[in-house]
Amino acid sequence: MEKSIINPWKWQDDRSYNQGVEVKHIESTLYCAGQAAVHPDGTSSDADMRTQLLLAMHNLEQVVSKAGYELKNIARLNIYTTNHPEFFSVFDTFTDWVAKNEIKQVSTVVEVKTLYETLCVELEATLVK
Incomplete structure (x- = not known):
């Protein structure tokens, strides 16, 4: 797999994402459902962000x-x-995780009216290799 990052500007660098990611010679793709703060027993977290x-x-x-x-x-x-x-306000947690794991991705942050039960954040990913 070959992954190229496309950034016509530099300002997104401080925000832990890229404007474009081109992927060539893909072996496989994984589409992940939105992952939220759900405990192993299936209960939703009611903790802070x-x-x-x-x-x-x-x-x-x-x-x-x-x-x-x-x-x-x-x-x-x-x-x-x-x-x-x-x-x-807790974006540093996200940016540290992205940097630590050498993730080079495109991202969109969307505010929604509600998520399931008491959940307040959900991550939806697409991976390639």
């Missing part, structure tokens, strides 16, 4: 690992949140 984000990232890691991929294979990572300002 940072705690929910950490659990959502952990759950995404579990799906990615189970499928035999690596987090650096993420090409698209969409973020849904019920509270845009609160999400960006």
Whole structure:
């Protein structure tokens, strides 16, 4: 797999995403359902945004690992949140995770009216290898 990053500007670098990602010579693609702060027993977290984000990232890691991929294979990572300002108040948690895992992705952050039960953030990923 060959992955090329397309950024006509530099301003997105501080926001932990890219304007475009071109992928060639793909062996396989993994489409992940939105991963949120759901505990292993299926109960939804009612914790604060940072705690929910950490659990959502952990759950995404579990799906990615189970499928035999690596987090650096993420090409698209969409973020849904019920509270845009609160999400960006813990954005460092997200940017640190992206950097640590060498993820080079395109992203869209969307504020939604509600997520399931008490959830406040959900991560939807597409991976390639």
